[in-house]
Amino acid sequence: MTDNQPAEVVWTPTESALNNSQMARFKHWLEQQGHGPFADYHALHQWSIDDLETFWQKVWDFCGLICDRPADAVLGRRTMPGAEWFPGMTLNFAANLLRHAEGELADREAIVAYCETRPVLRRSYAELKADVGALESFLRGQGIVAGDRVAGVVTNGYEAMVAMLAATSLGAIWSSASPDFGVGAINDRFSQIEPAALVVVNGYGYGGKVFPRQQEFAELIAGLPSLRCVVSVQQLPDQPPIAGDRVTTWEDALAAGDGQAPSYTPLPPEHPVYILYSSGTTGKPKCIVHGAAGLLVNHAKELMLHGDVGADDRFLYFTTCGWMMWNWQASALLTGAAVITVDGSPGYPDLNFLWQTVADEKVSHFGTSARFIAGCRKAELAPAKTLDQGPLRVVFSTGSPLLPEDYDWIYSDGAPRALLGSIAGGTDICGCFVGATPLLPVRRGEIQCRFLGVDAVAYGDDGQPVSEGRGELVCRQPLPSMPVSFWNDTDGSRYHGAYFDTYPGVWAHGDFIEFTEHGGAIIYGRSDATLNPGGVRIGTAEIYRQVETEAAVKDSLVVGRQIDGDVEVVLLVVPAEGEALDEALVKRLKSRIREGASPRHVPRHIVQVADIPYTRSGKKVELAVARLINGAARSDNRDALANPQALDQIAEALSAAGLMPSA
Secondary structure: OOOOOOOOEEEOOOHHHHHHOHHHHHHHHHHHOOOOOOOOHHHHHHHHHHOHHHHHHHHHHHOOOOOOEOOOOOEOOOOOOOOOEOOOOEEOHHHHHOOOOOOOOOOOEEEEEEEOOOOOEEEEHHHHHHHHHHHHHHHHHOOOOOOOEEEEEOOOOHHHHHHHHHHHHHOOEEEEEOOOOOHHHHHHHHHHHOOOEEEEEOEEEEOOEEEEOHHHHHHHHHOOOOOOEEEEEOOOOOOOOOOOOOEEEHHHHHHHOOOOOOOOOOEOOOOEEEEEEOOOOOOOOOEEEEEHHHHHHHHHHHHHHHOOOOOOOEEEEOOOOOOHHHHHHHHHHHHOOEEEEEEOOOOOOOOOHHHHHHHHOOOOEEEEEHHHHHHHHHOOOOHHHHOOOOOOOEEEEEOOOOOHHHHHHHOOOOOOOOEEEEOEEEOOOOEEEEEOOOOOOEEOOOEOEEOOOOOEEEEOOOOOEOOOOEEEEEEOOOOOOOOOEEOOOOOOHHHHHHHOOOOOOOEEEEEEEEEOOOOOEEEEEEHHHOEOHHHOOEOHHHHHHHHOOOOOEEEEEEEEEEEOOEEEEEEEEEEOOOOOOOHHHHHHHHHHHHHHOOHHHOOOEEEEOOOOOEEOOOOEOHHHHHHHHOOOOOOOOHHHEOOOHHHHHHHHHHHHOOOOOOO
């Protein structure tokens, strides 16, 4: 794509999508009520931000969300931060996610749980509700009340769903971490929120290997004096449960509350349901508090309207319980769809495993990371040639910008020709600013649209929208799923500083973005990782787009090295198997970057490394490496990394190249 040439259309909506998708029905329903008419999706979006309060009320009504007492208004205060959503309402989050547990969908599958260590488990909506009621009753018997925190060190499976729903039914606040986190990283999270109850697995399986963790998690429990009870899940059936006086097995906890129904305690709209965390790779993670009504209505919009997920669908998002996509996935229950959870390695026993699961379970909506799609492209997989991908309508991708070449792979002969829904937002809003819609074409290398109700633009350094080109992603009006607070941030200063210091009264998200003339979006990476060689702003994703389509490169990372008042671009490269970073490859990479991006993007230094550091949710850790190369005081939380040894290896490689600051 050039500045003057729109990106190629690689997928167009079917007549069914244009007329029968939930987004299409929502648009028609609004027009019948006297709104619009809407010539296209962009007209609908413009109305949604021009008449923000009416829009969100209509989402609530169309999606059939339930409350115990209606709101007095959609918005009380409109100021950011501090917008007041649905004042006067009372509701229960779990009641909405389990609203299909009675009636015609009660006996349909709600959860299908795959994992490496146990057989596939299948539970209906009615069975899910019964277990939620039983666990809630047990927790109440242990003295857990509304406002208490219930923490989980759990895998992406059935027990995590039950525990979250039981907690939110009684009004407790759910917070989870993945069991492959180091104990230090888990403690950095949970010690801040002082949980009263903990649901914990005795280990996990990954890549064909078993990882018992009884001893480590016993240490975690000992380090959390706020705990009143612990429920141990036999994720490893052949291993003993967690030991301790306060520990009850999962089976005994359910037996204790058998026959009890969920209470669905009515609570105010801003009552917290989740505490999520920033990645925490450069210090203790921020504890981000999300409220019930705002998260619920935003997830309903994203899943039902933008994702077109309905009661006849089967939804699989590959995630862990330490990533906000787990919370997003959990909300798919409110649609009545079957949620297929997968715990373990996406590449075990081979890279076709997830595509095989999509075929076996007749999945209609499959979500994964951009990194996984890139891995499939590089491995030249062709799942649609050997597996039945016929029911698959949507492939979601998030976690990092999706390369144009990954669009090519999805729309190649061997891959599923579904709507490729690249979505982008974050933990901060537990949702999306930009992403997919069934009403627009997919263009190569572009996210389709701004989401409804999201007043997102790109700001320049002057705090004004840029007419063309890239800038800071901002949101100019309140969004219901913006956090209600940070935990233990009594005066709101940390919350304000995280999003509103740059542009007062406007949410600055921290992404570098361009909105195209036809309403699409291209994300260029985190703005805190933006490079400024010669004073020209460059997004790291612009370099990755060139480097990671080179067959000789397995992985890469870009950082800026501050020197003499300027910034040098440094590219770290992990060569593909059998390759090396020789003079020919260096020359080839520089040429590709110069021609595909610009001379400004060409790295001053290209260094071979053994590995690239990632968070446990699969995101490259540019900031920690930038701190390393620029001599910032080390406060990195290594337990938050999936592969902390990569930082040591990079430090050695940079030192050998003479790029590390002197002590």
